[in-house]
Amino acid sequence: MQKRDRSLHLASKTFLRAEDCDLSDLATLCEAVTDPADYPLAARIEKGILVYDCPALLSRMSDPAVTETLMAEWADAFANGPGVLVLQGAEPDHAMIDRASDLFRDLIDRQNRDGTGGGDHFAKPGANDRLWNSLEKHCLADPENFARYYANPFLALVSQAWLGPYYQMTAQLNVVNPGGAAQSPHRDYHLGFQSAEAVARYPAHVHLFSPMLTLQGAIAHVDAPIESGPTLLLPHSQKYPAGYLATSRPDFRDYFHAHAVQLPLKKGDMLFFSPALFHAAGTNRTTDIKRMVNLFQVSSAYGRAMEAIDRTGMCKALYPALLALNLSASEAAYAVAATAEGYSFPTNLDRDPPLGGLAPKTQAALMHEALAARWAPEVFNAALDAQAAKRLP
Numbered sequence: 135m136q137k138r139d140r141s142l143h144l145a146s147k148t149f150l151r152a153e154d155c156d157l158s159d160l161a162t163l164c165e166a167v168t169d170p171a172d173y174p175l176a177a178r179i180e181k182g183i184l185v186y187d188c189p190a191l192l193s194r195m196s197d198p199a200v201t202e203t204l205m206a207e208w209a210d211a212f213a214n215g216p217g218v219l220v221l222q223g224a225e226p227d228h229a230m231i232d233r234a235s236d237l238f239r240d241l242i243d244r245q246n247r248d249g250t251g252g253g254d255h256f257a258k259p260g261a262n263d264r265l266w267n268s269l270e271k272h273c274l275a276d277p278e279n280f281a282r283y284y285a286n287p288f289l290a291l292v293s294q295a296w297l298g299p300y301y302q303m304t305a306q307l308n309v310v311n312p313g314g315a316a317q318s319p320h321r322d323y324h325l326g327f328q329s330a331e332a333v334a335r336y337p338a339h340v341h342l343f344s345p346m347l348t349l350q351g352a353i354a355h356v357d358a359p360i361e362s363g364p365t366l367l368l369p370h371s372q373k374y375p376a377g378y379l380a381t382s383r384p385d386f387r388d389y390f391h392a393h394a395v396q397l398p399l400k401k402g403d404m405l406f407f408s409p410a411l412f413h414a415a416g417t418n419r420t421t422d423i424k425r426m427v428n429l430f431q432v433s434s435a436y437g438r439a440m441e442a443i444d445r446t447g448m449c450k451a452l453y454p455a456l457l458a459l460n461l462s463a464s465e466a467a468y469a470v471a472a473t474a475e476g477y478s479f480p481t482n483l484d485r486d487p488p489l490g491g492l493a494p495k496t497q498a499a500l501m502h503e504a505l506a507a508r509w510a511p512e513v514f515n516a517a518l519d520a521q522a523a524k525r526l527p
Contacts (some may be wrong), residue, residue: 163374
């Protein structure tokens with residue numbers, strides 16, 4: 135009996151469940167008061183959020199000791215502190231930002247004319263204007279403006295502070311139009327882009343390391359007063375271990391709406407936070423402000439497999455064998471897991487948007503669908519090629 139009790143206890147520690155989430159645990163974490171003494175380079179703490187005066191810091195950053203201290207403060211803030219910080223005046227060249235804004239508007243207009251936009255992770259499709267992969271599109275459209283835009287020392291420094299060198303930059307432009315409704319409170323990529331059922335299948339240590347693999351950020355392309363709906367943030371919520379499951383619960387969402395805070399942003403300000411922080415874009419209550427922000431999602435260089443594998447070719451070779459073999463459903467699933475791509479990302483979100491869910495259909499899901507319906511190999515191969523074409527850059 136003791137062995138069975140220990141096994142049950144071990145399982146409950148290893149696999150988190152939404153029904154076991156205790157709101158009082160989150161509340162206790164979020165009641166923490168950020169101590170200014172822990173972040174001496176911050177200009178102030180406002181609504182629990184660390185605010186840094188970038189023009190004042192810039193002249194001091196030639197000193198390596200100051201730069202190292204700054205990165206240490208930011209890394210600690212994301213992990214152990216409020217989980218969020220604002221870099222005021224991070225980009226002072228407003229003419230350069232305006233040029234990028236004009237470029238993005240042209241791309242959005244073209245996208246809308248062509249009917250190629252749509253799909254959002256946490257808002258209704260079409261409610262906002264979303265430009266997927268603004269990073270690549272920006273670079274190809276105006277390399278000089280792109281170079282000046284991404285030469286920003288604060289963007290580079292905060293990315294390295296959390297992820298180390300050789301981080302991978304991606305960006306998606308989001309324009310919340312007048313009347314645009316708030317998002318649902320959520321956490322972000324990786325686990326935050328999956329259903330609660332899928333998240334529950336990952337052991338607890340994955341819930342802890344997922345936020346270490348990415349950093350969320352944004353730069354304001356226009357002034358964003360509170361009424362325009364800047365991001366709602368719940369400081370210290372990134373420290374709640376089961377938060378990827380808790381965001382699906384009504385009581386946790388109610389707590390978020392009762393306690394989340396917002397700070398207005400000026401053009402050129404940057405906002406960065408742990409992907410595990412409970413957050414949501416706010417409602418744009420204005421009639422004339424299109425709240426344009428470029429969202430940075432910076433990834434660790436370590437989130438990659440060791441070898442380059444042609445999984446599409448492997449799927450085509452394996453599929454007829456799985457149709458012919460007398461394997462159990464579990465055995466077939468194990469073979470598919472060793473062969474097909476089981477993760478939705480990276481993909482081309484213009485051609486493969488997250489319609490009907492948080493993430494596009496995976497190669498593995500397509501293969502299971504084909505096996506269940508016993509598609510002919512040529513039908514499966516055609517569907518596989520069509521899916522692969524959507525994911526190409």
